[in-house]
Amino acid sequence: MDVHVFPVSSQTAGARLSGTVDCVEDRVCFRRCKSNSLVCIRAQSAVQYPLRTSCERMLPTERFSQMVQLHLGLTDDNDNTKWIIAESPLGGRGLFATKDISSGEVLFVDHPLIYGPRSGAIVQRGCTVCYTLKSDKFYKCQKCSLLLCSESCQNNSAHYNDCKIISGWRNKVPIEDVDDALLSRALTAIRALLLSDDQKQFMTSLQAHMLPQHGTEIKDLHQYFEIPPQDEQFMILASYVLDANAFQIATPYGKKEMGKRGLYPVSSLMNHNCVPNTRYNYNEDLQMIVKAVKGIPRGSEIFTCYTGLMWGTPARRIHLHKTKHFLCKCERCADPTERGTLLAALKCFAAECPGSLLPIEPLKSSSAWRCLDCGLRVPCENICTLQSALGSLMGSLDFENLFYWSLLTWAPRQGTPDRTSSPDGSACPYQLSESRLALKENLCRGILRTVAALGAGDAHLRALMLYHLHAALAERARRSPDLYDELRSEIESTIDQAYNILQGDISAPADLELRHQYLGPGCNKSHEERFFILDTSDNNIDLRT
Secondary structure, eight states: OOOOOOOOSSSOOSSOOOOOOOOGGGOOSEEEOTTSEEEEEOSSOEEEEETTOOOOOSSOHHHHHHHHHHHHTOOSGGGOOSEEEEEOTTSSEEEEESSOBOTTOEEEEEOOSSEEEOOOSSOOOOOTTTOBOOOSOOEEOTTTOOEESOHHHHTSHHHHHHHHHHHTSEESSOGGGSOHHHHHHHHHHHGGGGSOHHHHHHHHTSOOOOSTTSSHHHHGGGGTEEOOHHHHHHHHHHHHHHHHHOEEEOOOTTOOBOOEEEOOTTGGGSEEOSSOSEEEEEOTTOOEEEEESSOBOTTOEEEEOSSOTTSOHHHHHHHHHHHTSOOOOOHHHHOTTTTTTOTTOEEOSSTTOOOEEEESSTTOTTOOEEETTTOOEEOHHHHHHHHHHHHHHHHHOOTTTOHHHHHHHOOOOSSOTTOOBOTTSSBOSOOOOHHHHHHHHHHHHHHHHHHHHHTOOSOHHHHHHHHHHHHHHHHHHHHOGGGHHHHHHHHHHHHHHHHHHHTTOTTSOTTHHHHHHHHSTTOOOOHHHHTHHHHOTTOOOOOOO
8 A cells, every 4th residue: 555654753854755654643644534544635536544554655665766767857777876765874765875976976966846935924025937026016916816027927837827726716805805925935835736646646755744833824825715625735735745845946146036945856855964965056947956065985875954054053953843843963963062163152151261161962952051161060041041132133133234244245346445335336334444355354264164174075155155265365466466476376276166166056156257267277367357357347247145
């Protein structure tokens, strides 16, 4: 019997096949029927099973692997010899290297089954076709109430398909009164109805989250529409699967767009590790290219990271618990010092002590903290209060205008050192004086040292810091040409390394290739020609990331 079971409490929060589950509470996309059975919700059918019967796996590994091969467009088993799908020591399934994989090697190129706007409670209002946030002509479709920005978007095939589904539901309120923000949040799950039968089976073979906070964007549509129960149940399941497996899609460089998420089924098979051995980027076709950031020995599991690389352990574990419903116990989480980086450390509470407070048992959320220097012991409750206050403070900051953030992400470009506008021409109060340029350089070097200490390899963050370090060094050489010979080697090596990691990435700085061409290794142009790209007033490239 082919039973669809989705265990929630597992360290493998990505999409993978489930093991045998006996607990009813751990089963996803099941509901009780009057005969005291569990009903497995499928796209076109429902299959009943006794309430207390142990359930088999959703699909055999061989069958699931065939679906993966088909999704990736691989017709011959020999086309994919770098990894296989197998049981993970963390629980569930994972990807494992079948050969030694080199740093920078492409593991696979995935594409989304479905994608669309993110489903968070706070969604920026934008067009549901082109995702633009900048328009003074937004209007709601008269048939489905989805937000649009132009007639071109309204006539787009993507909107036609969305509109056909939503306008086919019976309205409970006038269409103009439907909440377009709610529709936007629900749209990605709605688009699951457009999948083929094979794609639906593939999607329902992925892990899902069914806790009360999941699927609300579909459930809340009840107040506006009468939706066929079968469609509603499948969209809720799609929402469960998306919340467990979807990736945030990077925004193309220089564009202001709504946040998007996509269901990349093969990528979601990668389990989490706080120091992953892969990175991913998106191309213009929204394909996800997954590469190794360091050598991966044969037989090793292939990992991604579900959190920010530079987050401290408490922040990472809380985020994973809230969004993926597991507490990470990886090597980094178990190390109070996080490989000597002290990313989660707090300054000692003792007035005269310069030491750092760290958790005594970092895998226990109730652990007390202790100073590395004076040994002061601080109860967990005090630490939680402080962290909560710090979290609220960080949440209130405007990172677009925060000095240090602007300093780090503003790559020097054309104009004089005392210019008063930012690279995109808008007013900018943060002029890069010599001292601030030196501060930016130091910040980049500090972050690069931390990334190296973590063992993160050629991570995306490393590439961005190399790019910004290059920009700071190049600006120094532009201002003081006599320094160029001294700085040339590092100017060239930093942009070369950044380029090798970021090329083809839609989120890469717009002038990456130009800088690599003029300021990278192998350029035989004169000093004046090399720095022309920084000096010219006609260069309108925005170098912020």
